[in-house]
Amino acid sequence: MKLYSLSVLYKSEPKAVLLKAAYDVSSFSFFQRSSVQEFMTFTSQLIVERSAKGSRASVKEQEYLCHVYVRNDSLAGVVIADSEYPSRVAFTLLEKVLDEFSREVDSISWPVGSPATILYSALGDHLSRYQNPREADPMSKVQAELDETKIILARKQNSCCAIM
Amino acid sequence: MAETSEEVAVLVQRVVKDITNAFRRNPHMKELILSGTLNPIKDLHLGKLALTKFPKSPETWIHRRWVLQHLIQESSLPSFVMKANLGTIPAERTQRLIQEEMEVCGEAAGRYPSNYNAWSHRIWVLQHLAKLDVKILLDELSSTKHWASMHISDHSGFHYRQFLLKSLISQTVIDSSVLEQNSLRNEPALVLPKDEEAAASTEEPRINLPHLLEEEVEFSTDLIDSYPGHETLWCHRRHVFYLQHHLHGPQLSQAMEVDGLNDSSKHGYSQETKRLKRTPAPDSFGLEMEHRFVDQVLSTCRNVEQAKYANAYRKWLVTLSQ
Numbered sequence: 001m002k003l004y005s006l007s008v009l010y011k012s013e014p015k016a017v018l019l020k021a022a023y024d025v026s027s028f029s030f031f032q033r034s035s036v037q038e039f040m041t042f043t044s045q046l047i048v049e050r051s052a053k054g055s056r057a058s059v060k061e062q063e064y065l066c067h068v069y070v071r072n073d074s075l076a077g078v079v080i081a082d083s084e085y086p087s088r089v090a091f092t093l094l095e096k097v098l099d100e101f102s103r104e105v106d107s108i109s110w111p112v113g114s115p116a117t118i119l120y121s122a123l124g125d126h127l128s129r130y131q132n133p134r135e136a137d138p139m140s141k142v143q144a145e146l147d148e149t150k151i152i153l154a155r156k157q158n159s160c161c162a163i164m
Numbered sequence: 165m166a167e168t169s170e171e172v173a174v175l176v177q178r179v180v181k182d183i184t185n186a187f188r189r190n191p192h193m194k195e196l197i198l199s200g201t202l203n204p205i206k207d208l209h210l211g212k213l214a215l216t217k218f219p220k221s222p223e224t225w226i227h228r229r230w231v232l233q234h235l236i237q238e239s240s241l242p243s244f245v246m247k248a249n250l251g252t253i254p255a256e257r258t259q260r261l262i263q264e265e266m267e268v269c270g271e272a273a274g275r276y277p278s279n280y281n282a283w284s285h286r287i288w289v290l291q292h293l294a295k296l297d298v299k300i301l302l303d304e305l306s307s308t309k310h311w312a313s314m315h316i317s318d319h320s321g322f323h324y325r326q327f328l329l330k331s332l333i334s335q336t337v338i339d340s341s342v343l344e345q346n347s348l349r350n351e352p353a354l355v356l357p358k359d360e361e362a363a364a365s366t367e368e369p370r371i372n373l374p375h376l377l378e379e380e381v382e383f384s385t386d387l388i389d390s391y392p393g394h395e396t397l398w399c400h401r402r403h404v405f406y407l408q409h410h411l412h413g414p415q416l417s418q419a420m421e422v423d424g425l426n427d428s429s430k431h432g433y434s435q436e437t438k439r440l441k442r443t444p445a446p447d448s449f450g451l452e453m454e455h456r457f458v459d460q461v462l463s464t465c466r467n468v469e470q471a472k473y474a475n476a477y478r479k480w481l482v483t484l485s486q
Contacts (some may be wrong), residue, residue, distance in 0.1 A: 001314045029217075084316050086391050132314070134390060 001084040002027060004064070005040040006093070006127045008101050008120070010110040011074040016048035019105075019113045022123035024131070044068075044078040051076070058087050069094040075102055075110060076107045089133040097126055179210065183218045187227040194227075197234060204231045212268050215282075219275035225285045232261065232293060235247035244295070254294055262300065265289040270311070273321060283320040287327055296331050298371065304328055305376070309383065316391050322400040329380060329407055336373055377408045385457065398477050409450050454481055 007021040016145050021041060025033045032148045047059055056074045058065055067090040070076040077094040105113075105120050132137040179186040179388045187193045196202035211228050220226060236243050236258070244252040254262065265286070272282035294300045312321050384401045391397065458481070461474045 001316065084391070084394070134313075 001131075001133065002082045003079060003085060003090075003127055003131055004082075005037075005044065005078070005080045006097065006099065006123050006130075007076065007078045008123070009045065010084045010113065011048050011051075011053065011070055011076050012111050014049070015047045016076065017062060017111065018045060018115060019110065019118045020101075020115050020120050020123055022127045024127055034144065040080050042159070043080065047078055048076045053141045058090075065090075067091060067094065069098065071098060073102075073107070075107075086133055089130065089137045092132050092137055095125065096121070175210070179214045180217065183214060183221050184223055186214070187223055194230065197231065201457055204235050207231050208264075215268060215272050216275070219272040219279055220281050222281055222292075228285065229288060232265070232289070235261070236293065243293075252295075253299070254297055258293060262289060262293050265293070266304070266307075270308075273311075273315075273318070277315075278318050278320045280320050283324050286324060290327075290331070296335050298332065298335050301328050301332050301335065302371065305332075313387060316387055316394050317396045319396045319399065322396055322403075325380070326400070326403040326407070329377065329404070332371060332376065333373060333407065374408075377404060380404045381408065388461065388470075392465055392467040393473070395469075395473055398473040401477065402480060406452070407452060409447060437438045448485075451481060451485060 002024060003021045006019060008019045010017040010019055017054055019043065021044070023037050023040065025036050027077050028036050043061060043066060047057075047066055048070060051057055051068050051070045053070050053074060056067075056069045058067050060066075060083075063083060065085065065087070066080050067087055068076065068078045069091060075098050077098045079090045079094055081090055100122065105118060109118065111151060178189065182189075193202065193207060197204050208228065208231055211224050211231070214221065214224050239257075242255055243258045245255050247253050266289070269282045269286035271290075273279045273286075276282075290296060290300065292305070305325065308321070308324065308328075312318070312325060315321050319381045358485060381401070381404055384397060384404060387394075388397050388401070455478065459473050462471060465471055465474070
């Protein structure tokens with residue numbers, strides 16, 4: 001059960017802007033790590049571009065599950081996990097992170113921000129804490145599930161992540 | 165081992181480049197060990213490193229078993245020592261070997277999902293090095309619990325737990341029949357050890373089998389509720405339920421043979437279903453509890469897969485009472 005990346009983006013048109021990201025690629029062999037990280041950055045951006053404002057979705061790409069939440073104000077979050085990680089907890093994490101981010105980072109800087117200019121350092125912590133979903137979110141089992149999310153199978157589709 | 169650093173480099177290169185044949189090529193590793201040129205412990209260490217890159221490699225695991233077998237047979241030290249009540253426990257050296265193997269298997273299991281070869285090796289070690297020692301089985305059951313909860317679709321990991329429970333059941337049956345025989349013979353049952361410490365350390369761990377199985381059911385319930393839609397968890401539940409309710413049934417068959425001539429594992433599935441049909445129906449209270457569990461899951465779940473597995477489980481429960 002693993003989380004690989006957690007990113008905050010801004011859905012501007014036509015491209016999505018990466019604001020901040022954290023990665024855990026420790027389970028990959030040393031030589032794979034940088035290319036896996038690139039793949040995840042690219043995928044996160046692509047998914048936000050293809051998702052509507054005010055939506056949540058889980059996109060399956062190879063053995064990864066990418067959970068995306070785009071808010072109505074265009075602030076977006078993507079967490080890339082394996083297929084064991086419960087989506088419910090992934091969305092709880094995204095909601096929490098975007099909430100915190102919007103309080104700490106002024107919205108004026110979102111459309112033009114980049115990881116270098118954005119001052120928000122909690123992503124790494126959140127990513128490592130949520131590696132164990134039951135420790136990070138013990139009440140998630142009891143809570144009612146979120147509104148319906150679609151699981152999109154993107155294996156051979158041309159519409160998303162075809163290059164991967 | 166290889167005496168010069170050049171020889172080491174050659175061996176390492178061989179392992180990295182051609183893991184399939186690394187242990188078989190000339191010079192043949194087995195010959196080196198048999199002639200005393202290569203220290204088996206160092207061979208095991210090399211294998212451990214190889215597994216970090218090739219965690220599945222069947223040749224590496226097979227060779228590893230040969231080396232362990234050789235170590236146990238050829239060493240002049242006993243691999244087992246007597247216990248107070250005429251049972252045996254693994255000697256300290258064997259314990260260390262076993263622990264090391266558990267660690268190597270654990271690491272390899274983490275490197276590749278459902279790493280059948282790693283888990284089969286782990287089972288083999290418990291069967292052939294540890295001789296299904298009860299304390300070791302219990303330790304393994306508790307120490308792999310967290311791993312299983314973090315790898316909920318790792319079927320091999322859960323199968324390992326099923327093996328542990330099955331073995332604990334069969335070992336308890338054996339122990340209690342031995343004790344029965346001793347008491348019938350009316351002989352002094354104990355050969356007293358020489359010192360107090362030995363007596364304390366060789367005490368039989370008390371196993372409460374129904375409690376262990378009940379704990380495993382709770383574990384299964386907890387996981388199924390927390391992580392909806394994972395078939396492995398439902399398969400595991402079937403096995404545990406089966407073990408629980410056939411505890412006093414006909415003798416369970418031997419745990420699967422790895423690398424052995426006995427290929428009953430190939431017929432294992434059909435034997436299980438035959439046994440399933442032959443044995444008396446499990447108690448109705450247990451069945452009712454399970455039906456209620458399925459009801460509870462179906463009434464609260466929103467996950468399509470979870471509903472599918474819950475319904476399949478219910479159908480399976482129904483076949484049990486036919």
